[in-house]
Amino acid sequence: MKIKFAIFALTGLTLASCGKKQGMPTGDNKHVVETLTAQQAEITTSYPATIRSRQDVNVVAKVSGHIMKVCVNEGQEVKAGQALFLIDPTLYKAATEAAEAGVKMAEASVETQRLNVENKEMLHAKGIISDFDLRAAKNQLATLEAQLASAKAQLTNAKDQLEFCTITSPTDGVVGQINFRQGTLASPSLPKPLTVVSDLREMYVYFSMAEKQVLNLGGQKAALASFPEVALRMSNGKTYSETGKVAAISGVIDANTGSLQVRADFKNPERLLRSGGTGIIEVPTREEAAVMVPQIAVISVQEKKFVYTLGEDNKVKYTEIKVLSQNDGQNYIVTEGVKLGDRIVVEGVTRLKDGMEITPITAEERKAIEEKSQQHMAEKKLPGQE
Secondary structure: OEEEEEEEOOOOOOOOOOOOOOOOOOOOOEEEEEEOOOEEEEEEEEEEEEEEEEEEEEEOOOOOEEEEEEOOOOOOEEOOOOEEEEEOOHHHHHHHHHHHHHHHHHHHHHHHHHHHHHHHHHHHHOOOOOHHHHHHHHHHHHHHHHHHHHHHHHHHHHHHHHHOOEEEOOOOEEEOOOOOOOOOEEOOOOOOOOEEEEEEEEEEEEEEEEHHHHHHOOOHHHHHHHOOOEEEEEOOOOEOOOOEEEEEEOOOOOOOOOEEEEEEEEEOOOOOOOOOOEEEEEEEEEEEEEEEEEHHHOEEEOOEEEEEEEOOOOEEEEEEEEEOOOOOOOEEEEEEOOOOOOEEEOOOHHHOOOOOEOEEEOHHHHHHHHHHHHHHHHHOOOOOOO
């Protein structure tokens, strides 16, 4: 997790001498001291993220047959219903024609039997044939009608299979890798899809947050309601033009990492984001009373950082502090070691030792001393000397 911040000073730690060299006369025991006051900081927490399309649809063959034609290229934008692959339809056309013939034969048999039933009804009314003969004729008609219904169902199935020979896009999107080319025997049992069509109109960006962080936001429901809009830094280091909205937080904690998966939704009108990409999600939060120290006041020893705090007796104390990992190049946000109201030395810290007594002065007093020194040196110059 990386953290950066933009600072908006409430009562700034300003140093009049920051842009100048810290040169002080040897033996000068005066050091600029500042009192830590509340600062307002906008802290941005960063999380590694993976990018997925709103839906990645596997395109598979519903019938078996050799691929006659691949109708699209990889990366091509397609519309729902657009042809992607053509499978050899020869066998399915024959099956459709046979099914159509079967329907016609069944329709003829039904029509003939209906005439027979009408004739039987006339004879039955005159008492020429028995009830059994009439009922047998009607039963035969019902059988033939059922056979007609079966023939029609077979025709519908044959037409569907013939239609499946043209494999179309299930959604608007972009064609992924084409795994099988012309001449390949396609079938529903292939180990991989023919291709994948990704709907890129809206992208889902997934990142993980520690359980503790979600709890600190008030839990899942409260976190969803309070989440600000988030930014996406793409793999090339540039910030994506659209902001995203956190739309979902997983209800299951990963037992291995102790984290929950969070999803932020981003519009993708220019189709710049692609499924499978990576980036960094940046979540901004505002700290209203941050403890901040200027970097000029900090001594770094290996991975530790120290400042000199000043006691009531004007003696300095070598104090370890903990800071947020990322900074603006001029200040650190302190998380441990010092607090608001503490006084720290912000000038000439490399010449100090733990327990040394100093004379504290303000930045304005230091500036006045330097101006006076420069004026004194100018007055000592010989006539004509620049």
